[in-house]
Amino acid sequence: MAKDMTLLWGSGSAPCWRVMIMLEEKQLQGYNQKLLSFEKMEHKSQEVLDMNPRGQLPAFKCGKHILNESYAACFFLENQYKSQGTKLIPDSPDAQALMYQRLFEAVPLYQKIVEIVLYNYRVPEGERHDSAVQRNKEGLTAELKLWEGYLNKTDCCLAGKEFTLADVLFFPNVAFLFRLGLSSERYPALTKYYNGLKDRPSIKATWPPHWQTTPGPGIMNTV
Amino acid sequence: MAKDMTLLWGSGSPPCWRIQIILEEKQLQGYNQKQFSFEKMEHKSQEVLDMNPRGQLPAFKFGNHILNESYAACFFLENQYKSQGNKLIPDSPDAQALMYQRMFEAFTLVEKMMNAMYYNFKVPEGERHDSAIHRNKEAMTAELKLWEGYLKKTNCCLAGQEFTLADVLVYPFIAYMFHYGLSSERYPALAKYYNSLKDRPSIKATWPPYWQKYADQDALKTI
Numbered sequence: 001m002a003k004d005m006t007l008l009w010g011s012g013s014a015p016c017w018r019v020m021i022m023l024e025e026k027q028l029q030g031y032n033q034k035l036l037s038f039e040k041m042e043h044k045s046q047e048v049l050d051m052n053p054r055g056q057l058p059a060f061k062c063g064k065h066i067l068n069e070s071y072a073a074c075f076f077l078e079n080q081y082k083s084q085g086t087k088l089i090p091d092s093p094d095a096q097a098l099m100y101q102r103l104f105e106a107v108p109l110y111q112k113i114v115e116i117v118l119y120n121y122r123v124p125e126g127e128r129h130d131s132a133v134q135r136n137k138e139g140l141t142a143e144l145k146l147w148e149g150y151l152n153k154t155d156c157c158l159a160g161k162e163f164t165l166a167d168v169l170f171f172p173n174v175a176f177l178f179r180l181g182l183s184s185e186r187y188p189a190l191t192k193y194y195n196g197l198k199d200r201p202s203i204k205a206t207w208p209p210h211w212q213t214t215p216g217p218g219i220m221n222t223v
Numbered sequence: 224m225a226k227d228m229t230l231l232w233g234s235g236s237p238p239c240w241r242i243q244i245i246l247e248e249k250q251l252q253g254y255n256q257k258q259f260s261f262e263k264m265e266h267k268s269q270e271v272l273d274m275n276p277r278g279q280l281p282a283f284k285f286g287n288h289i290l291n292e293s294y295a296a297c298f299f300l301e302n303q304y305k306s307q308g309n310k311l312i313p314d315s316p317d318a319q320a321l322m323y324q325r326m327f328e329a330f331t332l333v334e335k336m337m338n339a340m341y342y343n344f345k346v347p348e349g350e351r352h353d354s355a356i357h358r359n360k361e362a363m364t365a366e367l368k369l370w371e372g373y374l375k376k377t378n379c380c381l382a383g384q385e386f387t388l389a390d391v392l393v394y395p396f397i398a399y400m401f402h403y404g405l406s407s408e409r410y411p412a413l414a415k416y417y418n419s420l421k422d423r424p425s426i427k428a429t430w431p432p433y434w435q436k437y438a439d440q441d442a443l444k445t446i
Binding site: 094098 | 276277285286287288289290291292294295296298299302303312316317319320321323324326327328330331334346347349350352354355369
C-alpha cells in the first residue's frame with residue numbers, strides 16, 4: 001500500500017526521480033514523502049541517517065523494508081506489484097534481455113556523469129588537475145556515443161517499442177544531461193528519446209520542481 | 224539450452240565469475256566458453272569487441288541475446304530458468320527486499336575497492352597524491368565496516384538463510400578481497416561468509432584457476 005511507503009528525496013537527483021517515476025507507473029501515488037535540500041546538507045541529517053546510514057538520498061521504506069538503492073527499490077516494486085499499473089519487465093525474451101543489458105549499462109553511464117558533476121565536491125583543491133577533468137569529459141563523450149548508437153537502433157524506448165524498467169532507470173540520467181546543457185545537435189538520438197518521453201504522465205508528474213523555475217549550469221555544454 | 228550460450232571470460236575477474244556461478248546454479252553446464260588473458264590485453268581483441276564493443280569481459284551471448292553486463296546476464300538467466308536448478312530470487316518479501324538492497328549496494332563496495340586497489344592504474348603519475356590514496360583507503364575501510372555489520376546480522380547468506388542472487392553477485396568480490404590480503408582478524412564476519420561458501424559446489428567448480436598479478440597479493444593487508 002502506498003500509505004506504508006515513505007520516500008525521502010531531493011530535487012534533481014536522478015536516483016530519487018527513478019523511484020518517483022516507478023511509484024507513478026505502479027499506481028502507488030499517495031505515498032509519504034519529504035523533500036530535502038542537498039544544499040543545506042539535509043541528506044546528512046539524523047532523519048535521513050536513521051533510514052539510510054550512508055547519508056544519501058533517496059531513502060525509501062516500503063513497510064518494514066528498507067530499499068535505499070534506487071535500482072533495488074524499482075526492482076522490488078515491480079516484483080511486488082507485477083499486476084498493478086504498467087508492466088515494466090516484458091515477457092518477450094528479446095525485449096527482456098535488451099532491457100536488462102541496457103539498464104545495467106546505465107550504471108557506468110551515471111557514474112561518469114557524477115564524476116564530472118561532483119568533481120570539485122569530491123576532489124580537494126590541491127588534488128585537482130585539468131588533465132583529469134579532460135579525461136572525465138572524454139570518458140563521458142565516448143560513453144554517450146555508445147548510447148547514441150543504441151538509441152538509433154531502437155524505437156521509442158531502450159528495449160524496443162515498449163516503455164520498460166530500463167527507461168525508468170535511464171531517463172532521469174538523460175534528462176539530467178540536458179538540464180546541464182548537453183547539445184541536441186551533437187546528440188540527436190538522445191534528444192529524440194528525451195523529447196519522446198518527457199510528457200509521459202509518470203515523468204511529467206515527478207519532474208524535479210526546481211528545474212521548472214531556475215536554469216541549470218552548463219556543465220555539459222562542451223561534451 | 225547451455226549449447227546456445229557462449230561466455231568469453233578472464234581468470235580472476237569477479238564479474239566473469241558471477242556468470243560462471245549462476246550457470247552452475249541453474250544447471251546450465253556445457254555452455255561454450257573461451258578464456259582470455261587480461262595481461263596479454265586479449266579483452267581488447269576483435270573476438271571480444273565483436274561481442275562487447277566496450278572491450279570488457281565477461282562477454283556473454285545466449286542465442287541472439289547479448290548480455291555483457293554480469294548483473295544483466297544473471298537476472299536474465301534467473302528469469303528464463305526460474306524452475307530449473309536453485310531458485311535464486313526468493314518469494315518472501317523480507318528476503319527479496321534485503322537481497323535487492325544488498326546486491327545494489329555492492330556497486331558502491333566495488334567502486335570503493337577499485338579506487339583503493341587500482342589507484343595507480345586509474346590515475347596517471349602526474350596526478351597522484353598521497354592524500355587521495357589515504358582518502359580512498361579510509362573510504363574502503365568505512366565501506367567494509369558497513370558490510371561487517373550486515374553480515375553479523377544475517378545467517379549464512381546476504382539475504383538471510385538462503386543463498387540468493389545477491390550472493391552470486393557479491394561473493395566473487397569478497398573472495399577477491401581475501402585473495403588480495405584482506406585481514407580475517409579485522410573482518411571476522413566477512414571471513415566467516417567467505418569461508419562458509421567456499422565449498423558450495425557452484426563456487427568450488429568455478430574458482431578462478433589463477434588470480435591477476437597486477438595487484439599485489441598483499442594489496443589489502445593494511446585495510
